[in-house]
Amino acid sequence: MVETQTKPKLKEHRINRAWCKGCGICVAFCPKQVLELDDQDKAVAARPEDCIACKLCELRCPDLAIEIITE
Amino acid sequence: MAVKDFIRERFFPHIWCPGCGHGIVLNSLLRAVESLGMSKNEIVMVSGIGCSSRISGYLDFHTLHTIHGRALAFATGVKLSRPELNLIVPMGDGDALAIGGNHFIHAARRNIDLTAIVMNNRIYGMTGGQFSPLSGCGVMATTAPFATVDQSFDVAELARAAGATFVARSTTYHVQQLTKLLREAILHEGFSVVEVLTQCPTYFGRRNKMGGAVEMMKWFKDNTTPVGSKAKTENPALIERGIFVQTERPEYCKAYDQVIERAQKGKK
Numbered sequence: 001m002v003e004t005q006t007k008p009k010l011k012e013h014r015i016n017r018a019w020c021k022g023c024g025i026c027v028a029f030c031p032k033q034v035l036e037l038d039d040q041d042k043a044v045a046a047r048p049e050d051c052i053a054c055k056l057c058e059l060r061c062p063d064l065a066i067e068i069i070t071e
Numbered sequence: 072m073a074v075k076d077f078i079r080e081r082f083f084p085h086i087w088c089p090g091c092g093h094g095i096v097l098n099s100l101l102r103a104v105e106s107l108g109m110s111k112n113e114i115v116m117v118s119g120i121g122c123s124s125r126i127s128g129y130l131d132f133h134t135l136h137t138i139h140g141r142a143l144a145f146a147t148g149v150k151l152s153r154p155e156l157n158l159i160v161p162m163g164d165g166d167a168l169a170i171g172g173n174h175f176i177h178a179a180r181r182n183i184d185l186t187a188i189v190m191n192n193r194i195y196g197m198t199g200g201q202f203s204p205l206s207g208c209g210v211m212a213t214t215a216p217f218a219t220v221d222q223s224f225d226v227a228e229l230a231r232a233a234g235a236t237f238v239a240r241s242t243t244y245h246v247q248q249l250t251k252l253l254r255e256a257i258l259h260e261g262f263s264v265v266e267v268l269t270q271c272p273t274y275f276g277r278r279n280k281m282g283g284a285v286e287m288m289k290w291f292k293d294n295t296t297p298v299g300s301k302a303k304t305e306n307p308a309l310i311e312r313g314i315f316v317q318t319e320r321p322e323y324c325k326a327y328d329q330v331i332e333r334a335q336k337g338k339k
Contacts, residue, residue, distance in 0.1 A: 019083055023090030023272075028285040059102070059246040062094025062284075063084060064074070 008053045008070035013045035019065040026057035026066055074101040077111060079131050086125055088196075090284025092243040092269025093123050096161070096190050097130075099246050103253035109157065116159045117146040119171060122197045122271075123163035123190040132159075140170030143178040146185050154324040157257060158184070164191040164205040168224055172204070179233035182261045183323035188253070189226055189264065192271035200274030211278040227315045230264040237263035238316035242291035243270060245312060252314065261322050268295070268310070 013035075022041030035057060036046040043066065045051065051068075058066045078101070087093050104114065114132040118124035120139035127134040133156070137145045146160045167175050167189045178185060194212060195201040202212035207223035230238045237259040241249040249267060256263035270276060270287035281287050296302040298313035 021084065021089035023284050025090060025095075025284055025288065029288070056246070059098060059250075060095055060243075060288075061098060062087065062091055064078070064094070064098055064101075065084075 010048060010051045010053045011069040011071050013048060013051070013057075014067040014069055015043050015045070016063075016065040016067075017042045019063045021063055021065075023062065025060050025062065029060060030057055074098075074105055077101050077104060077131055078129055082129055085129055087122060088271075088273045090270065090272045091122070091196075092192060092267075092271070092284070092288075093126065093190055095243040095246060096123075096188065096249070096267050096269060097126055099249040100126075100159070100161075100188070100253055101130075102250045103257065106250070106254055107257060113155075114157050114159060115146075115149055115153075116161065117142045117149065118161050119163075119166045120197075121163035121166045121195070123161055123192075123269075124166060126161045126190075140166055140172075141174060142166070143171060143174040143185065143187065147178060147181075147183055150183055150185060151324060151327065154184070154328075157186070159186045159188065159257065161188040161190060163195075163203075164189060164193060164226075165195050165203040168226070168229075169204045176229070176233040179230055179235040179262050179264070181323040182234060182236055182320050184260055185262055186253075186256045186259075187262070187264045188256075189266045190269050191226065191266055192269045192275055193223075194271050194275040194278075196271045196274050200278060210275075212274075213278070226264065226266040227311075231316050234262070234320070235264045235316060236261035236318050236320050237314075239264070239314045240266040240268070240310070240312045242268040242288075242295055242312060244288040244291040245295070248312065255314070255317075259317070261320060268312075 020042045027035045032050040034047050034051045038044045055068045116127045116132045117135045118127040119142035142160050146158045150158050193206045200213040202215045202219050205223045210219045239252040256265045272284045295312045296309040298311045
């Protein structure tokens with residue numbers, strides 16, 4: 001019970017498609033393989049239910065295009 | 072304050088290539104500044120010329136985009152006239168150590184309170200992929216089609232020898248460490264140098280068949296090790312990351328204040 005309160009829970013992946021350049025860094029380094037590039041080479045959260053909200057994608061995005069919103 | 076409050080959103084998406092490490096340095100720097108709780112008006116960013124120096128345009132601090140290699144000279148002027156401000160000087164490897172090599176060692180010698188960030192992608196990206204003093208031996212570049220024969224500087228050793236009182240290194244893969252080091256460098260009183268190994272997939276990666284941004288970042292992961300680790304003794308080729316120097320020495324602006332005081336004695 002305590003654990004669920006301390007761990008941040010994902011609300012949404014806010015991805016700015018206009019800023020994303022499709023470099024794939026977020027996709028490659030996501031520890032849970034949550035992200036993918038779509039047919040337009042933009043990052044999308046394909047499996048958001050697996051996200052642990054570690055924010056590594058947000059921290060490594062060279063284009064400041066990903067924001068992890070937690071509850 | 073959210074990190075977005077520190078940027079000039081109207082200039083985004085930025086000019087850098089897909090996967091360019093400079094964007095990751097920008098990202099880490101924003102988080103370091105955010106964690107310090109500083110106001111935008113307390114920070115002055117001074118940059119020179121090159122891909123990396125474009126960073127000053129994207130940040131909503133006081134910013135000066137100056138001439139090639141001379142960012143530290145401009146920053147010295149700003150710091151001496153307004154010592155209460157925090158000066159951050161992002162530079163590329165060529166900007167800092169070829170064109171600006173002299174300014175770099177003398178800023179370190181004076182121990183003036185500036186934070187120099189050397190964004191080392193081992194190439195001149197903006198002008199088409201010429202080799203730089205940090206490319207190292209055996210590197211392919213547009214000006215070295217049969218590979219370079221030049222040895223590279225070790226930025227950390229150079230900065231230490233020149234007198235910098237805070238010297239650290241990290242990479243764009245190790246973002247959490249990078250943010251922490253940038254934060255400590257800004258807090259340090261004296262000349263601080265943070266070298267960041269960053270990827271240029273367009274020129275360095277392509278010419279040297281290192282793959283794209285992801286493969287280059289994996290290279291940083293596999294070829295670096297924390298300072299003083301056992302792995303380094305077993306494999307000396309590994310590049311160390313972490314804090315190399317953290318000492319105290321009289322800071323230049325403070326020392327100069329004493330000169331002013333001595334000169335004005337008896338004249339008031």
